[in-house]
Amino acid sequence: MSLQTLYEIAGRDDHPWAATRAAMVIAITEQYQGGGLDRSEYLEMMQDLVRMDALDAEASDIELKTMLVTAVYAVAQVV
Amino acid sequence: MKKLLAILSFALLSGCAGITGLIPSFWDDNQSHRIINVRLDIERVDCKAQQLPQVVKIRDDLAWFKLYSESKGGRQADVILLTKPMTETVEDWHKRVSTEGHKDNSIYCDLKKRVLQEQSARAAKAILGRF
Numbered sequence: 312m313s314l315q316t317l318y319e320i321a322g323r324d325d326h327p328w329a330a331t332r333a334a335m336v337i338a339i340t341e342q343y344q345g346g347g348l349d350r351s352e353y354l355e356m357m358q359d360l361v362r363m364d365a366l367d368a369e370a371s372d373i374e375l376k377t378m379l380v381t382a383v384y385a386v387a388q389v390v
Numbered sequence: 391m392k393k394l395l396a397i398l399s400f401a402l403l404s405g406c407a408g409i410t411g412l413i414p415s416f417w418d419d420n421q422s423h424r425i426i427n428v429r430l431d432i433e434r435v436d437c438k439a440q441q442l443p444q445v446v447k448i449r450d451d452l453a454w455f456k457l458y459s460e461s462k463g464g465r466q467a468d469v470i471l472l473t474k475p476m477t478e479t480v481e482d483w484h485k486r487v488s489t490e491g492h493k494d495n496s497i498y499c500d501l502k503k504r505v506l507q508e509q510s511a512r513a514a515k516a517i518l519g520r521f
Contacts, residue, residue: 331508335501335504335505335508338501338504339501342497342501347495347497347498348495348497348498348501352486352495352498355482355486356498356501356502356505358482359479359482359502359505360505362475362476362478362479362509363475363505363508363509363512365474365475366472366475366476366509366512366513367512369468369471369472369475369516370472370512370513370515370516372468373414373415373468373469373472373516373517373519373520374515374516374519376414376468377414377519377520377521380414380521381521384521
């Protein structure tokens with residue numbers, strides 16, 4: 312994926328999480344290319360973005376389970 | 391009917407995860423308080439100041455959260471897993487700034503702060519949104 316594609320994703324309003332993530336990749340890559348980060352710092356930051364996906368998945372799982380528990384509880388109150 | 395609903399919820403939840411992750415963790419005042427402390431620690435990071443003591447603060451609050459959740463026992467696996475990526479991000483930062491002869495890089499700090507702001511906001515939303 313080119314930086315141009317990332318700029319396009321960063322500018323989109325329909326998927327704010329993707330825009331935020333793309334903006335981060337751009338910021339990290341630009342700093343690396345400009346000498347603001349060394350290679351090990353750059354690789355570590357990229358690893359952090361991968362970790363963010365893992366965190367997103369866990370958060371979505373908790374939110375889904377909470378929704379189910381809430382829904383079942385609400386139905387139980389009505390029935 | 392309530393028995394039927396209990397069976398239904400069991401069946402639905404078992405579809406979300408393995409048998410060990412069957413029942414989600416529920417609201418906890420201490421976990422909620424601590425995850426906001428973590429967010430506050432991150433918000434207050436000043437990248438022009440020495441990084442090590444600031445990273446230690448975030449690391450300690452995350453360690454508190456993990457130890458408390460482990461001590462609380464069963465059904466806390468989901469929140470421990472949730473905070474694991476953040477802990478790894480902070481551990482890498484801590485390892486780097488505690489290395490002898492390390493010189494703080496404010497650009498690295500700014501980017502690390504942004505990543506952690508995003509991670510902690512997402513984690514806090516899930517933790518505070520529980521039933």
